[in-house]
Amino acid sequence: MRTPYAELLTVLARHRGVLGSFVVSERDGIAVDSNVQIGVQAEAVAALAASLHRKARLACGAAGGGKVTFLRLDAERGGICAAGRDDLVLVTISESRANIGLLRVEMMRAAKALT
Amino acid sequence: MRAATAAVETWVEEPLARFIDDARVRLVLLLESSGRVLAQHGFTRSVDVMSACALAAAIHASAAEIGRQLDGEPFTSLHHHGQARQIFLAELPTARGSHILLTVFDDATSIGLVRLYFTELSKRLAAPAPALAAATPAPSFVDFESDLNRNLAKLFGRI
Numbered sequence: 273m274r275t276p277y278a279e280l281l282t283v284l285a286r287h288r289g290v291l292g293s294f295v296v297s298e299r300d301g302i303a304v305d306s307n308v309q310i311g312v313q314a315e316a317v318a319a320l321a322a323s324l325h326r327k328a329r330l331a332c333g334a335a336g337g338g339k340v341t342f343l344r345l346d347a348e349r350g351g352i353c354a355a356g357r358d359d360l361v362l363v364t365i366s367e368s369r370a371n372i373g374l375l376r377v378e379m380m381r382a383a384k385a386l387t
Numbered sequence: 388m389r390a391a392t393a394a395v396e397t398w399v400e401e402p403l404a405r406f407i408d409d410a411r412v413r414l415v416l417l418l419e420s421s422g423r424v425l426a427q428h429g430f431t432r433s434v435d436v437m438s439a440c441a442l443a444a445a446i447h448a449s450a451a452e453i454g455r456q457l458d459g460e461p462f463t464s465l466h467h468h469g470q471a472r473q474i475f476l477a478e479l480p481t482a483r484g485s486h487i488l489l490t491v492f493d494d495a496t497s498i499g500l501v502r503l504y505f506t507e508l509s510k511r512l513a514a515p516a517p518a519l520a521a522a523t524p525a526p527s528f529v530d531f532e533s534d535l536n537r538n539l540a541k542l543f544g545r546i
Contacts, residue, residue, distance in 0.1 A: 301499020319499030326497075 280362075280382040281307035287378065289370030291350070294363045295386065296322040298329075298356060312365060317352075321363040325354045342376060355383035362386060393542040394426035402511035403428070410504040413472070414491035416440060417479070420447065424538050425486065433539040440535075443476055443489040451478075464505075466498055475501050481512045 277295040284293040285307045292308030294317070301319035308314045329340045343354040350367040353375060362383050364375060392407060392415075394400045399417055407415055407428050414429035416436065422444035430436045446465065454462030464477035472493050479486045488508070492501055 296499075299494070299497060301497030301503075315499070316503050319497065319503045322497060323500055 275305040277305040277386075278307070280385060281305060284362075284364055284375070284378060284382065287364075287366075287370060287375055289350075289367040290375065291365045291367060292317070293365070294318050294321070296361045296363055298322045298326050298359050298361050304360065308365075317365060318363065321352055321354055322361055324352075325356050325361045325363075328354075329356070342380060344372065344376075353379060355379045357383050357386040360386040392426070392428040393544075395538045395541050396425055399426050399512065402508055405511070406504050406508040409507070410490070410492070410501050411496040412490045412492040412501060413495075414489075416443060416487075416489040418443060418487050418489070420444060420485055420487060423534055424542065427542050429491075433543045436539060436542065437535065439489060443487055446476060447478065447487050450476075464502075468498075473498060475505070477505060479505075479509055479512060481509075486512075 275295075281293045281295065284290055292306065292312040292314065294306040294308070294314065295304045296302065296318045297304060301322040303314060303318035306314050306318065324345070325340065325343055328343050332338065332340050340356060343352075343356075345352045350365065350370070351372070352363065352365055353372065354361050354363045356362070362379055364379060366372070366375065392400070392404050394403065394417075403415065403417060403426050406412075412428075415427065416424060416430075416439055417426040418424050418440045422440045424436055424440050427436050430439070450465050451461035451463070454460055461478075464475070466476075467474045472491055474489065474491050475498065476487065476489045479488045488505065490501060490505075
């Protein structure tokens, strides 16, 4: 089934080094739509990334930092980025070679379209 | 203070404790499809365990039958979302046959995480389950009540 998010996920998937992108419900940890390469454990990443975003949002709120606009997690062979709006979170999984700056700009733009 | 976990059979203890820690769920019941309890976490009264087991077994049986009639295959998991709490009820296949897991959680976690760790629990429980030959036989109707009472007594430290 095609969702309103299919187009923005396709745009993100075209970026170099992006292994997958999702729109996830932060409350449920379930992917609303996804565009991932074969081998990516979509359900697991969606649930864990949504939980991570929620905790970051709560931590920033408690620290007086206001709303979380962009979350970036760097790992040995890549990373996870997340940008949320209301209950929806846009998540991308990328390899180390991805251009995170460009990805960030694209994700921030796309996150504004999440409703 | 963390609520206590208790199991009638030791092979479920470690995997279940890990599920509870990872998934951050509040209440857990592991039972046989007959309704006989194998493990519990978070309950303080045996009467609550007994009621929850009976209801869980009945709900699971009903859902499975609806699945068979609608889809030709039994439905194996079910999720209900309340105002503050949610339940996830699912069939848990092990080497000792199908069991049922009932878990109650709140907004400290999510259904996505509970499903994720439930899948891991299934894999862990499949491994250490004692062989079928050594398994406890299914209770007869005559033995059911005494088995249930014995298990409840074990879980609540009266044996």
